[in-house]
Structure formats: C-alpha cells, structure tokens
Amino acid sequence: MKFDCVIAGAGPSACACALILRQAGLSVCLVAPESEVESEFSVGESLPGAAIALLNRMGIRCLSDILSPLQVSACTGNASSWGSNIWHRNDAVQNPQGGGWHIDRTAFNRALINYVEQSGVMRFKSKLANAMFDSSWKISLENTTAVLDSRFLLDATGRASVVSRLVGFKKQYIDSQTAVVAWLESAKDDKEQLTRIKAVHDGWWYSARLPILSKNGLPVRVVAKFSLPKTAKQTNHEAQFLDELNESNLLPVRWHGKQMLAPLQLKDASVSRLVQFSDAQKGFLAIGDAVLSFDPLSSQGMFFALYSGVKAAENVLFNHDKLNNDFTDYDRTIESVFHANQKSRKLYYASEHRFADSAFWRTKFA
Structure with missing residues (x-):
C-alpha cells in the first residue's frame, strides 16, 4: 500500500x-x-x-x-511552594493567553x-x-x-x-528523573482549579484536580512525585507514597489507601x-x-x-x-x-x- x-x-x-x-x-x-x-x-x-x-x-x-464539558476544565493558575515554605499563587488572569485547561x-x-x-x-x-x-x-x-x-x-x-x-x-x-504517579479519589468539596507544585528535599510534587469523577461521583486528583530513579523506586509502593504525600503538605488534607483509584505508575521524566x-x-x-x-x-x-x-x-x-x-x-x-x-x-x-x-x-x- x-x-x-x-x-x-x-x-x-x-x-x-x-x-x-x-x-x-x-x-x-x-x-x-x-x-x-x-x-x-x-x-x-x-x-x-x-x-x-x-x-x-x-x-x-x-x-x-x-x-464534553465533563472532560475539560479551566486551569485558573498555579500555586507553588518553591524556594520557600510559603505558597505563592499566580493567577491565569496575569497570562494574556489564559491559564489553559486540565483535560x-x-x-x-x-x-x-x-x-x-x-x-x-x-x-x-x-x-x-x-x-x-x-x-x-x-x-x-x-x-x-x-x-x-x-x-x-x-x-x-x-x-x-x-x-x-x-x-x-x-x-x-x-537530566535524569522519574515520576511516581497516582490517581486519587478526592473529597466532594475539592473544587480547586489550580496546578500545585512543591519542592522537597529529594525532588518535587505536582497535583491537579481532573475534570472527571470517580465511580462514586467524587472528584479525581492526579498526584506525582518527581525524584531520582533510585528514590522513585523506593517511593513506588502505595504505603510509602501516601506517607510521603501526607508528610509533604502538598495538599491540605490527609490521604489514605482507599482513595487510590489505580496502581501507581512509574514514568520516565528525564530530559x-x-x-x-x-x-x-x-x-x-x-x-x-x-x-x-x-x-x-x-x-x-x-x-x-x-x-x-x-x-x-x-x-x-x-x-x-x-x-x-x-x-x-x-x-x-x-x-x-x-x-x-x-x-x-x-x-x-x-x-x-x-x-x-x-x-x-x-x-x-x-
């Protein structure tokens, strides 16, 4: 052909x-x-x-x-704890092209x-x-x-x-780094439309609420930790991941195993x-x-x-x-x-x- x-x-x-x-x-x-x-x-x-x-x-x-409207939501900006423990917020209104979308x-x-x-x-x-x-x-x-x-x-x-x-x-x-990625069922009142990133001693965290709902009709949030490949392999266990997530204070709530919607994924994030x-x-x-x-x-x-x-x-x-x-x-x-x-x-x-x-x-x- x-x-x-x-x-x-x-x-x-x-x-x-x-x-x-x-x-x-x-x-x-x-x-x-x-x-x-x-x-x-x-x-x-x-x-x-x-x-x-x-x-x-x-x-x-x-x-x-x-x-469909249930598959896309506006990103209103980002919040970062980077360079200090203080959270800084950049609103999408400051960007002439807007904040984009979570899909x-x-x-x-x-x-x-x-x-x-x-x-x-x-x-x-x-x-x-x-x-x-x-x-x-x-x-x-x-x-x-x-x-x-x-x-x-x-x-x-x-x-x-x-x-x-x-x-x-x-x-x-x-540059070499690896991501451990989780999808978690969030609380009903989680309506945040920001992207969050936070630097920690052995890497950095990322999270965003997705425009989809779990089978229970609750919001779904993606959370990822980026670190060196050896560190990521150690984090790639549900209990360890949740312990590190809760300790990081990336999000103002505590997470537990029942909220995990899928097995953790280990992803190459190298440059x-x-x-x-x-x-x-x-x-x-x-x-x-x-x-x-x-x-x-x-x-x-x-x-x-x-x-x-x-x-x-x-x-x-x-x-x-x-x-x-x-x-x-x-x-x-x-x-x-x-x-x-x-x-x-x-x-x-x-x-x-x-x-x-x-x-x-x-x-x-x-």
Whole structure:
C-alpha cells in the first residue's frame, strides 16, 4: 500500500501532523497499536492556553469540538511552594493567553484519533516492525504481511524514539528523573482549579484536580512525585507514597489507601533529545517526545507535541513536490525550542536553594 506519509504513533504529535497533511490532500497512515490509545488513566493532563492556536491550525475551533464539558476544565493558575515554605499563587488572569485547561487525557487521545480517522487518515492498529529506505520507505508491520510504501516517515513513538533508533539516530540524555504517579479519589468539596507544585528535599510534587469523577461521583486528583530513579523506586509502593504525600503538605488534607483509584505508575521524566532531528535525504522526521522530551516542570509536553507535529507537517508539505528535501527550517526550530526550554528550566531550578546537600538538587545545578 502506497502513502505520501506514514507516521508511527497515535499521540497528539502524530494526530496534529496527520490532520494537516490530510487537509492538504496527502495520503496519510498512522501505525500504532490500540494500547497506545486505550487506558483508564493517562499521564499528561495540562494544556496551556497557547495550544488553542495549534488546535485551530488542525481544524479544531475549541476543545468543546472534541471533548464534553465533563472532560475539560479551566486551569485558573498555579500555586507553588518553591524556594520557600510559603505558597505563592499566580493567577491565569496575569497570562494574556489564559491559564489553559486540565483535560481527561485518555478522552483527549481517543477524541483526536477519532477526529483523524474521520478526516480520512488510515490507521493500522499494529506496531512498526521494520523500515528500510530504498528511494522510498518500505515499512513492515507486526502480525501482518502488509508492506507500506511511503515517501515520508515520521517517528511519533514518544520517549522511546523507537523508529529513530531503528534508523540509527542516537539519543542524548541531559537530566535524569522519574515520576511516581497516582490517581486519587478526592473529597466532594475539592473544587480547586489550580496546578500545585512543591519542592522537597529529594525532588518535587505536582497535583491537579481532573475534570472527571470517580465511580462514586467524587472528584479525581492526579498526584506525582518527581525524584531520582533510585528514590522513585523506593517511593513506588502505595504505603510509602501516601506517607510521603501526607508528610509533604502538598495538599491540605490527609490521604489514605482507599482513595487510590489505580496502581501507581512509574514514568520516565528525564530530559532527552535526539542528536539529529531529521534526515532530509530519506524524508525522515522525529516529532513530539520522540525528538525532545522536556522536564514536566515546564508543563510544555502537550504543547510541544502539537507544535512539533504542525511544524513537521508544514515541512513535509513544503518538500512534497521537490526532488530534494530540505528540513533546515524544522531542524532550526526544534533546536531553538530546546535551548529556550533548557534556559528556563535551569533558571527555575536555580531558584530553589534550600536543599544544597541533596543528591537530586545537585543534579539540577550540574
């Protein structure tokens, strides 16, 4: 089967890219197993206000086009205990683009996939098994004899960068940390619409109330602790996690095991990048977390996924009718985003000076 573009992955970056290419008349195929879309709880629920321009570029006027009112709620700002024990609040009204939204990430993923498929993008619910370039990409899939032929191949497989590694790209790790993530049933009177972060001796905590309800009709809150991988493994036990959460004073209530809605998830939250972002000669591009993985502290993961998907689509369209591809614009854009994000990340971590003897914080100043 022949396509103009094959994209490995089915997350926001893949969907953003596929939608724009399809709207321009290109034949597009997504390759991703069902497990990439179907899950009860998914990490990554913050969408900044600036993302609406990217959604518009994809043909989505507003979040209500794809999500119900019970799947999205406004973020009114953030509260942080960082650099001191005092809580500081930044209201969304201070941001010209607004505070953004908290979303039901699983519902968002499903909605994007449905929107993409309705636009005419084909999807194979399989894993990419191999990809060889010989004037065009010849792509084989697991558990099927189908071979896809495509001029362009894009890697949107997330932090694993599966296809990029397959074609020989190297990955660079800048900073190592791991998140232990929990979803908890909160109290009926939990109506907070803030994002909370709090620095502690061995890492930092994050929490937000999600726009979903538990089976008991109560609010659901995501809570995550970020620390060095060894520390995270020690925290990755329900009793230990709850003890540390209660001791942290991240939230003004105590939590117990009966409020846990799912097993804890251990997630890589390292900062990493590919050494190269594209191969113009072969028509290959990496997008989203596959090309750059940001520190979750920046809350830019979802935005960058959409942004890189849009930029990649624009570069593919620019090169579609040319004999020789030129991805210079894409490479420069991604490099610029990386350096700007790194600068902001280092400045923010440097503002926390209370834990100079901590192994975690020493890694942030290295």
